[in-house]
Amino acid sequence: MQAIMQKYQNKVDVALIKYLTQGREYPAVIYRAMRYSVFAGGKRLRPILALLAAKACGVPERRAMPAACALEMIHTYSLIHDDLPAMDDDDLRRGKPTSHKKFGEAIAILAGDALLTKAFETVLCARVEPQLAVEAASEIARASGVSGMVGGQALDMESGGKRLGKKELDILHSKKTGALITASLVSGAILAGADTVQRRLFRNFGGKLGLAFQITDDILDVTGNEKQMGKRLRKDKSSGKNTYPAIYGLKESRKKAEQLVVEARAILGKIKGDISGLEQVAQFVLDRYR
Ligand code: GRG
Numbered sequence: 001m002q003a004i005m006q007k008y009q010n011k012v013d014v015a016l017i018k019y020l021t022q023g024r025e026y027p028a029v030i031y032r033a034m035r036y037s038v039f040a041g042g043k044r045l046r047p048i049l050a051l052l053a054a055k056a057c058g059v060p061e062r063r064a065m066p067a068a069c070a071l072e073m074i075h076t077y078s079l080i081h082d083d084l085p086a087m088d089d090d091d092l093r094r095g096k097p098t099s100h101k102k103f104g105e106a107i108a109i110l111a112g113d114a115l116l117t118k119a120f121e122t123v124l125c126a127r128v129e130p131q132l133a134v135e136a137a138s139e140i141a142r143a144s145g146v147s148g149m150v151g152g153q154a155l156d157m158e159s160g161g162k163r164l165g166k167k168e169l170d171i172l173h174s175k176k177t178g179a180l181i182t183a184s185l186v187s188g189a190i191l192a193g194a195d196t197v198q199r200r201l202f203r204n205f206g207g208k209l210g211l212a213f214q215i216t217d218d219i220l221d222v223t224g225n226e227k228q229m230g231k232r233l234r235k236d237k238s239s240g241k242n243t244y245p246a247i248y249g250l251k252e253s254r255k256k257a258e259q260l261v262v263e264a265r266a267i268l269g270k271i272k273g274d275i276s277g278l279e280q281v282a283q284f285v286l287d288r289y290r
Contacts, residue, residue, distance in 0.1 A: 152176025178210025
């Protein structure tokens with residue numbers, strides 16, 4: 001799995017550097033800040049899912065590259081903003097000082113904004129049928145905006161210190177984390193020309209995988225290693241966050257993640273095409289240590 005991830009990470013990084021470099025960069029600091037966070041060492045999970053979805057649809061993975069890169073830009077913007085003093089106030093991300101620690105708050109906010117808008121420029125300028133580019137962009141917009149990630153983040157902030165029920169916890173995380181993971185698969189499939197049935201299968205698979213990913217993230221906040229994770233851990237409990245271990249306990253959380261991956265794989269089995277890479281990613285989500 002390590003080797004497969006590395007291969008895809010390299011492909012994605014080559015494309016990202018092209019999208020995020022311009023001949024005459026003015027003012028240079030904003031370009032530097034955008035690249036600083038994007039190339040700080042993320043796993044590239046969302047782009048890899050987009051590329052593997054295209055592969056499962058039987059087209060060359062590179063067709064999904066504009067969506068893949070857009071998703072990493074949006075994910076990175078969300079991390080930059082999440083780390084700001086007004087949100088989680090973190091000083092370490094992906095093993096490096098956070099954007100606002102390095103560039104100051106104003107530039108960090110602007111770098112996030114610039115990545116978000118660059119993401120849509122990237123998808124909408126994809127060299128595919130214009131209708132597909134528009135559909136992929138709409139999918140990504142819904143997942144990152146108020147009905148997805150931003151809405152989930154607002155719910156998370158609002159519910160800090162209160163105990164959520166199990167159903168509410170799933171809703172929060174389906175929005176905050178699951179929506180973008182689902183959009184990675186669906187937008188990759190859209191650019192690959194997937195029909196409605198295939199898109200629905202990727203959506204259902206992504207919903208399960210996204211929740212499983214968040215559960216392992218919450219578990220790693222308790223059991224993980226700060227150096228490997230590249231961020232400060234064990235903050236969830238002290239900040240009164242609604243996490244899976246807080247509500248289910250560690251053992252039940254692990255069981256829930258495993259069950260979700262079993263269900264995700266069952267959905268994957270219905271997709272006609274090369275799903276081997278996606279199966280491995282599903283296993284990685286359970287086994288990861290970072
Ligand atoms: C600020 C609009 C806005 C949203 C913030 C995504 C998010 C919402 C906050 C980041 C903090 C967090 C714990 C989010 C849950 C999603 C998650 C597990 C992010 C980390 O994703 P990885 O592990 O990170 O894929 P890398 O660095 O590998 O890309």
